[in-house]
Each structure stands twice: as structure tokens, then as C-alpha cells.
Amino acid sequence: MLEHTSEQDLKDRLSLIEQMIAEGRRTTESWGWTFVLWGVAYYIAIPWATWGNPAIAWPVTMIAAGVVTGIVASRQAGRRPETTVGRAMMAIWVGMGISTFLVMAALGSSGRLEEHIGIAIVGAMLGAANATSSIILKWKVQFACAIAWWAAAVSSCFLSENNAGIVFLAAIFICQIVFGIYGMIAESRKHKASAGREASHA
């Protein structure tokens, strides 16, 4: 059988190997919705903490957003292959989320949390996570979000409480809501392109 393998057949096989390896690596995961979800969670927590009960507003909204993220992500995970990049992304965001939650909860319960510090910590953590993700994914738009979060974190150290709050709200809108919707549109386009390739393979 193998003696009859032609030169063209060997080239086709090499091309098939390259194509299939690339196909596996190109597998996209849908994470745009998490940015929107967490942006909405911040927008619920902020007025609740300002005009309601600050002691429970942040923990309740953050834990609820975390639970929703976990449930939806575990449902999605069954449909897609696990990749090293996917695990790296998850590690970054889970690590950032737990670190931020622990520090904020400790500062809140000790009575040492003030708005400037809170914004500086959240902004710096989100900046670091966005920057790391953007470098791994080679996604410049996400790096712009990292810069916006860092700017919010640094400016909160110098601005008045009100102005720091406004900058924080603006950063949430741009880096969570707008970027999340942009990510969802980009993912939808990738899925359509991928479905087209699968149809052509079939």
C-alpha cells in the first residue's frame, strides 16, 4: 500500500497535518460575555454600596457573578477542547479574581478600605490580568483596556473621591461593557468562519 504513495499524496498529507494542528490551536473560547457580566455586576454593586448596605453589596454581587461565570463556563467547556492557552487564560483570571476578592474583603472587614485604595487595587489587578491576557492572545485592543485600567488605578491616587469614582465608572463602561460586546462580536465572526471551514471539510 505504502509503496504506491505518490509525491503529491505525501505533500497533501503534510498539508493535512499542518491544517489540522492549526485547526485545534485556532479553537476559540467565548469569554466576551464574562466582561459584560462583571461590568454589570460592578454597576449593581456600586450604587448598592453607595446608597444601600456596603457591607454586603460587594461580596454578594461578586460571589453571584462568580457563581454565574462558573456555571456558564462549565457548560461551555464540554463543547470545546481544552487547550494550553485556554488553561493559561483561566489561571490568570481566577488568580486575579481570588486575590482581589481576598484583599478587598480583608480591607472591608478591617474597616481600612477607602474608595481611593479600592479603585487603585481593582484597577491595578484588572490592568495586570488584561495585559497578561493580551500578550498571550496577541490582542492589542485588550492591551488598550489594560492601559485604561492602569490609568484609572493611578489617577485614583491623585483625584478627589468623586472624580476617582467617575473615572472608575468610565473604565468599567469602556473596559468591561464596550470591550465585552466587541469581544462577543469578534468571537461570533470567528465561530462563523470556523463553521464555514468545517462545512468545507465535510
Added chain:
Amino acid sequence: MPELPELNPVIHGKLRLALLSLLAGVDEAEFTWLRAKTGSTDGNLGAQLLKLEEAGYVSVEKKFVQRKPQTLYCMTESGRQALTEYIQAIKQLLGAAIAQ
């Protein structure tokens, strides 16, 4: 004159080659994903994956996720080694063909 390499007959089947290459790009993949990417039928895909499993090139894990059965396939170290050797053999054969 150096001897030309033999192509591994287990990997040489086009669907098995495609499956092994797909698994080379991911950590693990579900049966349904492999079916979608290759456009193969359930029966044929299952048979080819079984051959790769028997050769020790892929490992299988069966579990239930939200009460639904899930079959996950993962490339083994010997599978990766076999694919690497297969690619080298093809390149060597192509090199010999060009030299003639």
C-alpha cells in the same frame, strides 16, 4: 545510498492522521468536536479512534457531565513521538523524490 523510511501504517490512514494532528494542537478533545472537525460519521470515527487507542497513540477518558456522557480523547507521548517520526519520514521521502 541511504534506505528510505517506512511510513507508519497506523497513522497513514487519512482520518487517523487528521485525528492525531487535531489532538496534537489541543490538550484533550471531545468525540463530538473531533466529529465536527473531520466531518466523519460516528461509526467510522469510533473505529479509527479505537485503532489509535489500541496502538497506544491516544488515551480515552469517559465521564458524565451534567448527567450526559462525555468521551474525551488525549494524545499520548508515544502518539506524539509517532506523529513526529511520521512527519520526518514524509519529509525524507519528499527529499528523496526531489533528489531523483
